[in-house]
Amino acid sequence: MTLDRDSFYLDGGWAAPASAQMLEVISPHTEEVIARVPEGTPADIDAAVAAARQAFDQGPWPRMSPAERIDVVAAFSGLYAARMGEMADLISAEMGSPTSFANLAQVPAPWMQIESFLAIAREFPWEAERPGALGAPVLVRHEPVGVVAAIPPWNVPQFTIMSKVVPALLAGCTVVVKPAPETPLDAYLMAELLDEAGVPAGVVNFVAGGRETGEHLVAHPGIDKVAFTGSTAAGRKIGAVCGEQLKRCSLELGGKSAAIVLDDADLAVTAEGVKFLGVMNSGQACVAQTRILAPRSRYEEVVEAIGSAIGSMVVGDPMDPASEIGPMVARRQQERVQGYIEIGQAEGARVVTGGTGMPAGLDRGWYVKPTVFADVDNRMRIAQEEIFGPVLSIIGYDGVEDAVRIANDSEYGLAGTVWTQDKEAGLAVARQIRTGTYGINTYTMDFAAPFGGFKASGLGREFGPEGLAQYTEAKSIYLESPPM
Ligand code: NAD
Numbered sequence: 001m002t003l004d005r006d007s008f009y010l011d012g013g014w015a016a017p018a019s020a021q022m023l024e025v026i027s028p029h030t031e032e033v034i035a036r037v038p039e040g041t042p043a044d045i046d047a048a049v050a051a052a053r054q055a056f057d058q059g060p061w062p063r064m065s066p067a068e069r070i071d072v073v074a075a076f077s078g079l080y081a082a083r084m085g086e087m088a089d090l091i092s093a094e095m096g097s098p099t100s101f102a103n104l105a106q107v108p109a110p111w112m113q114i115e116s117f118l119a120i121a122r123e124f125p126w127e128a129e130r131p132g133a134l135g136a137p138v139l140v141r142h143e144p145v146g147v148v149a150a151i152p153p154w155n156v157p158q159f160t161i162m163s164k165v166v167p168a169l170l171a172g173c174t175v176v177v178k179p180a181p182e183t184p185l186d187a188y189l190m191a192e193l194l195d196e197a198g199v200p201a202g203v204v205n206f207v208a209g210g211r212e213t214g215e216h217l218v219a220h221p222g223i224d225k226v227a228f229t230g231s232t233a234a235g236r237k238i239g240a241v242c243g244e245q246l247k248r249c250s251l252e253l254g255g256k257s258a259a260i261v262l263d264d265a266d267l268a269v270t271a272e273g274v275k276f277l278g279v280m281n282s283g284q285a286c287v288a289q290t291r292i293l294a295p296r297s298r299y300e301e302v303v304e305a306i307g308s309a310i311g312s313m314v315v316g317d318p319m320d321p322a323s324e325i326g327p328m329v330a331r332r333q334q335e336r337v338q339g340y341i342e343i344g345q346a347e348g349a350r351v352v353t354g355g356t357g358m359p360a361g362l363d364r365g366w367y368v369k370p371t372v373f374a375d376v377d378n379r380m381r382i383a384q385e386e387i388f389g390p391v392l393s394i395i396g397y398d399g400v401e402d403a404v405r406i407a408n409d410s411e412y413g414l415a416g417t418v419w420t421q422d423k424e425a426g427l428a429v430a431r432q433i434r435t436g437t438y439g440i441n442t443y444t445m446d447f448a449a450p451f452g453g454f455k456a457s458g459l460g461r462e463f464g465p466e467g468l469a470q471y472t473e474a475k476s477i478y479l480e481s482p483p484m
Contacts, residue, residue, distance in 0.1 A: 003035035003090075005184075008044060008208075009191035011051035012201025018043035023181050023208060028096035028327035029317055029365045037184045040209030042216040045176070048205035049222040052147045052174040055202030062144050062172040066126045070118060073169055076197035077114040080190075084108060087158060087189055092318045094183045095154050096326040096366070099319055101281050109445070110162035113463070116447035120465050121170040134482035142472035144172035145248055146224025149217045151238075153230040154182035154329055155284040155388075160252070161187065163462040164227040165194075165204060171471035173225075177206045178217050182329055184208035215241075224248060225471070229286075232386075232412075232456050239459065250460030250470050252286070253453055254386040255414030258407035259289035260429060261302055262400070262420035269441065270419040271305040274392070277417065277443050279310065279370055282326045283390035284333075286457075287415040287443065291376075291383055292394045293403045299396050303352055303374045306394060310370045311353030313390075316362065325390055327366040334366035337389030341371055344382040349373035349393065378406045386412070400425075404432045413454025417443050436461070 003025070007014040017038035025035040038044075056062055061069070080087075088102035097106055125142065132138040148168045152160035161177055168175050179187035191206045207213065211234070218226050218241050225248035228238050232253040242249035259274055261267075277289040294302035318326035328334040341356050354371025368389055376383050376393035383393045397403040407416060417439040418429045426440035436452045437445070445451060450461035460470055 003185055005035070005037040005188055008038060008040065008048070009188070009195070009204075009206045010048050011205065012195070015047070017041070018047070023184060025094055025182070025185060026330075027093060028329055031364055031366070034093055035185060037188070037208060039181070040178065040207035040213040042213070044207045044209075045178075045213060045216045045220065048176045048207045049147065049217070049220050051202035051205050052176050053222045055200065056144070056147050056174040059174070059200055059202060061174060061200050061203045064172070066121060066124070066170070069170055069172060070121050072198050073114065073166060074118055076194055076199070077111065077118065079193045079196055080111050080114065083189065083193065084111060087186055089319075090185045090189060091157060091183065092326075094185050095157070095329045096318045097281055098323045098326045099321055100324070105159065105280070106156060107158055110158040113159075113162045113447050114166050116463070117166045117170055117468060120448070120468055124465060124468060129479070132482070136478065136480045136482035139477040139479055141475045141477065142171070142469065143475055145471050145473050146173060147222055148173045148175045148471065149220070149223045149226045150175055150177045151214050151217070151226065151228045151230065152177070152180060154180040155281060155286070157183040157186050158190065160229040161190065163467065167468045168227070168471045169199070169203070170468060173471050174203045175205070176217060176223070177204065178214050179206065179208040181208060181210045218242070219245070226250075227470070228252065235458065250462070251458045252462060253456060253458045254412060255286045255288070255453070255457050256291060256384065256386055256410050256412045257287060257289045257415040257417075257435065258291040258293050258410070259416070260293045260403045260407055260418045261295065261298075262418060262422070262425060262429070263295040263297055264421050265419040266421060267298075267301060267305040270302075271309040273417070273419065273441065274306055275309040275313070278392045279313070279325060279390035282328065283337075283370075284329060284388050287437070289415070289417055289443070290387065290392055291378070291407070292392055293397050293406055294394055296396045296398055303372075303394055306392065307352035307372050307374075310372050310390070310392065313370050315359040315367060315370065325370055328368060328389060329366070331366055333388065334368055337368045337387060337391060340382055340385070340387045340389070340391060341368070344373045344376070344380070344391070344393070347380045347382065348375070349380065349382060350375045352394075354391075378409055384410065400429065404429060408434050411456040414457035415439075415443060417441070
């Protein structure tokens with residue numbers, strides 16, 4: 001069966017692209033082309049925005065009741081649940097996510113997001129009367145923000161599309177999604193399922209393309225809000241355009257999260273946790289715990305535990321259920337990660353496991369060796385910059401205050417963890433870390449709670465009632481004249 005596509009999902013149907021330009025989807029494992037799909041151009045974006053604008057300004061969707069929209073999204077959820085295995089395979093094929101991770105986080109997690117947003121929407125104060133401060137009641141409404149541009153990255157494509165499209169739909173918005181050029185295939189399947197669920201024409205439109213296509217979408221006057229997940233560099237540019245045009249904007253950006261190992265930590269538990277959280281999705285995860293902060297008193301023990309956990313990981317074919325680490329998404333990403341491993345060596349860090357070159361037994365595919373550096377200083381580039389590959393840095397600290405200082409000494413503020421047998425001590429650390437999410441002996445994202453970044457990790461929040469509210473504008477209607 002071919003994975004090729006020749007159209008875009010626009011205005012409730014499959015429309016021919018404006019140009020003959022094609023994107024090649026290349027398997028990171030075999031380096032072979034697995035599909036060709038049309039590449040969106042500014043003309044395709046114009047058509048998608050026009051359809052979304054028409055559906056918002058004239059169509060039924062924003063005028064339906066929240067309960068009616070909930071029914072349509074619930075139908076989508078049921079259809080999605082039935083196709084999760086197929087969706088996971090598409091993502092593994094496109095970007096090389098190990099199938100074990102794809103069937104855990106790449107697809108079931110987005111489905112859980114839908115269910116969570118449905119529950120939140122059922123309780124959301126779409127229209128609520130308040131007594132008012134002047135003695136007369138006020139009606140506060142949450143109205144849809146308008147036409148939304150949803151721009152996801154390639155690393156967790158369904159996870160980051162769902163966190164935007166579902167709350168936007170529930171709020172009554174219409175959407176143009178621009179999938180990343182590396183991962184258009186999962187988005188095509190999602191479009192089919194939304195269509196089958198009965199989402200009206202023009203309410204969701206998909207045009208895959210690269211940076212220039214995204215820039216055209218962001219700057220388009222028909223867009224009211226941009227919801228972006230990707231690099232901090234692109235987020236700054238998008239935020240500047242939105243600021244100039246006073247568009248609503250939410251940005252989910254990069255991270256360099258720290259796992260603080262307290263001196264009472266059970267190192268077997270910690271090493272298992274860090275093995276998953278440090279290099280999940282082959283290290284291509286925004287919340288990856290890539291700085292490991294170890295107490296000087298147990299430094300070599302931590303290095304030994306984490307070095308052997310990472311050094312024993314199975315690297316290989318993403319479709320093999322035994323693989324724990326797959327290839328990098330693209331040759332440029334493989335080169336980037338290799339480059340950082342060289343930088344770490346040049347900066348004087350010690351390679352505990354891994355290093356440059358291909359992993360043993362592999363002679364093609366965009367693989368790197370999972371690598372752990374010890375003797376890292378937090379000011380080194382490998383400790384400050386987001387590598388986005390399976391590369392961990394172990395940094396020593398003197399006392400908990402020093403650990404908190406080092407964890408916060410980062411331009412990013414996305415996530416973090418603390419490992420300890422004393423929950424209160426863990427909570428005391430958690431309260432001092434300047435990040436949007438934090439875990440004590442765990443890091444499991446909960447879609448009922450807000451997720452997002454402090455500092456250069458972003459603006460705004462996804463998930464929870466906060467994530468739904470980002471797709472609304474609050475309007476106050478003064479119902480009567482207050483008594484004089
Ligand atoms: P990227 O910024 O290069 O691209 C992300 C998306 O934006 C792609 O669809 C791309 O085509 C588009 N794009 C790029 N520049 C644009 C511009 N100027 N205007 C409009 N669109 C533009 O990022 P990437 O390499 O695809 O993804 C990796 C990055 O994403 C990492 O930094 C990672 O930390 C971050 N990320 C963050 C989260 C989060 O929730 N905070 C989640 C996943 C990934």
